[in-house]
Amino acid sequence: xxxxxxxxxxLLFYSLLHVHTPLITTEKFLGRSRHGLxxxxxxxxxxxxxxxxxxxxxxxxxxxTFIYFASDHGGFVEAHRGNAQLGGWNGIYxxxxxxxxxxxxxxxxxxxxxxxxxxxxxxxxxxxSLMDIFPTVVHLAGGIVPQDRVIDGRTLLPLLxxxxxxxxxxxxxxxCGVFLHAVRWHQxxxxxxxxxxxxxxxxxxxxxxxxxxxRICPCSGDGVTHHDPPLLFDLSQDPSEANPLSADTEPL
Numbered sequence: 001x002x003x004x005x006x007x008x009x010x011l012l013f014y015s016l017l018h019v020h021t022p023l024i025t026t027e028k029f030l031g032r033s034r035h036g037l038x039x040x041x042x043x044x045x046x047x048x049x050x051x052x053x054x055x056x057x058x059x060x061x062x063x064x065t066f067i068y069f070a071s072d073h074g075g076f077v078e079a080h081r082g083n084a085q086l087g088g089w090n091g092i093y094x095x096x097x098x099x100x101x102x103x104x105x106x107x108x109x110x111x112x113x114x115x116x117x118x119x120x121x122x123x124x125x126x127x128x129s130l131m132d133i134f135p136t137v138v139h140l141a142g143g144i145v146p147q148d149r150v151i152d153g154r155t156l157l158p159l160l161x162x163x164x165x166x167x168x169x170x171x172x173x174x175x176c177g178v179f180l181h182a183v184r185w186h187q188x189x190x191x192x193x194x195x196x197x198x199x200x201x202x203x204x205x206x207x208x209x210x211x212x213x214x215r216i217c218p219c220s221g222d223g224v225t226h227h228d229p230p231l232l233f234d235l236s237q238d239p240s241e242a243n244p245l246s247a248d249t250e251p252l
Contacts, residue, residue, distance in 0.1 A: 006059050006060075009141065011137065014052060016048065018045035019041050019071075019075075020076075021076060021086055021087060023037050023038060023040075023041045024041075025037060025040045025041050025044055026044060029041075029043050029044040036084055037084070037086065038085070038086055049069065053113075066113075066114045066117075066136075066137075066140055067113040067114065068110070068111075068112055068136075069110075069111040069112075070108055070109060070110045070111070070130060071109055072108070072130065073096075073097045073098070073105060073106070073108065074088070074095070074099075074103075074105045074107060075088025075097065075104070076088060076096055076098075076216075077095070077096035077104070077209065077210040078210050078211060078212055078214075078216055078217075080212075090105075092239060093107055093239065093240065094209055094240060094241045095201070095210070095217075096210060097216070098176070098216040099176065099181075099201055100175050100176025100179070100180075100182065101199070102182075102197075102200070102241060103235070103240075103241060104209070106174055108130075110128065112156075114160075118160050118161065122162075124159055126159055126166060126167035127167050127169050127172055127184065127193065128154075128156060128167055128169065129152070129169065129172060131152045131153035132153040132154050133153065133156075134151070134153050135151060135155045136153075136156045138155075140157075154169060166186070166188045167186060169186060170185065170186055170188065171183060171185055172186075176219035176220075178219075179199065179219045179224075180198060180199075181198060181199045181200065182195055182196060182197045182198065183196055184196075184235065192234060192236045193234070193236050194232065194233070194235070195232070195235050195241070196230040196232050197231040197233075198226065198227060198228075198230050199220075199225065199226050199227065200224065200225050200227065201217035201218065201225075202217075202223050202224065203217075211223065231244045232244060232245045232250075233245065
């Protein structure tokens with residue numbers, strides 16, 4: 001692919017099965033990690049990404065190639081075999097894969113590389129979306145996004161190049177299937193990110209942060225709690241979504 005296209009623009013989308021159950025790991029990487037089969041799978045994914053980057057570097061495409069590495073959802077917390085957890089870990093964030101509202105299900109890695117164009121070693125703490133990849137790629141290719149419909153994504157280039165300090169996303173809506181579970185409001189003048197949950201999955205057990213009794217949390221029905229008024233969190237102060245705000249504690 002690279003050899004056929006290295007002298008002209010190309011788009012390579014490489015979708016990895018790795019760190020996704022059932023964790024199919026080749027023999028070469030079994031037992032590599034201290035963290036069991038999941039760790040082995042991460043090691044193999046790391047090797048694959050390294051091979052791709054090596055080819056880009058060897059072909060002299062390093063400074064002309066925009067690379068975006070991400071995941072489509074947070075770690076799958078219900079995936080277990082015996083006492084071994086097979087589905088990753090979401091750190092301080094509540095919930096996981098299949099949950100359309102909690103941060104552990106929707107907050108994912110986003111790593112960008114474009115030497116010579118984008119500054120290195122910076123961290124951008126603004127809300128962005130995987131939907132932003134489409135307008136970003138269109139922008140890079142010199143095109144314009146369709147004007148006859150609403151495009152939810154926003155080009156990432158101003159944020160990445162430092163010409164904009166804030167994401168263009170003021171509101172972001174988080175669905176579980178077709179059901180709206182949560183919405184965030186990025187209050188740009190203060191930098192505060194508020195998040196309201198209209199529905200949340202019923203965890204089993206209650207404090208587990210997962211739906212172990214069902215293997216994955218449902219989006220509707222008796223496996224979901226509806227909140228009226230919604231649960232409200234200040235993500236800038238409480239990224240773990242541990243302390244819902246109330247009119248008594250937060251008059252604003």
